[in-house]
Amino acid sequence: LAPLSAAISAMAKTGGAGFPIRFQIVDTPIPNAFALPGGQVMTTRGLIEATSEDPEAFFAVMAHELGHVRARDSLKAIYRNAGAGVVLDIVTGGSGAAQQAVIIAGQLNQLRHTRKQEAAADEAAYEILLASGLDPAALARAFDLILGALPDDGRDEDMPAWASSHPDTAERIKKAKARAAPGGPPPITGDDWKRISSACSAE
Helix, strand or coil: CHHHHHHHHHHHHHCCCCCCCEEEEECCCCCCEEEECCCEEEEEHHHHHHCCCCHHHHHHHHHHHHHHHHHCHHHHHHHHHHCHHHHHHHHHCCCCHHHHHHHHHHHHHHHCCCHHHHHHHHHHHHHHHHHCCCCCCHHHHHHHHHHHHCCCCCHHHHCCHHHHCCCCHHHHHHHHHHCCCCCCCCCCCHHHHHHHHHHHHCC
């Protein structure tokens, strides 16, 4: 986990997040990722498994979430819907903070970000990916991989908030492909990525 956390922290620094990032993997098969107050970025085991053959796509999703971190979108949503006490507990790591984080993340999936916030996070992802030496079009591949990993009978219910709502997914894929640019290797060694993705697939 350490190499992955370090790579995401480096992307955050490059992208101007302005504070340390705390990374965590949630043990669920649904491919998803979300940002929480205090610089917390969470991904699911399912997302790593879905992008196991394309680590650049995984980091594109992380870049999108870092865009939400930079804009403090989740902080605004949680404060509005759950109150300052929950926000303080998560940010300071108070009692039950991790459990609270997962619960709130589920609430955020239902609340979903606004069209403007999602579009801004996509734009931030392109910027962060370019600054990190990665191809922004990897975000389009991430959409495709996530859609392909979702169960056919539960796509509307299980769709990650960032991938499903605003703006239209097909239009977002089109825009991401239009941002294609030469990119270098992912910010993690092939061996490290293989080890992490294999561990997630084995769960």
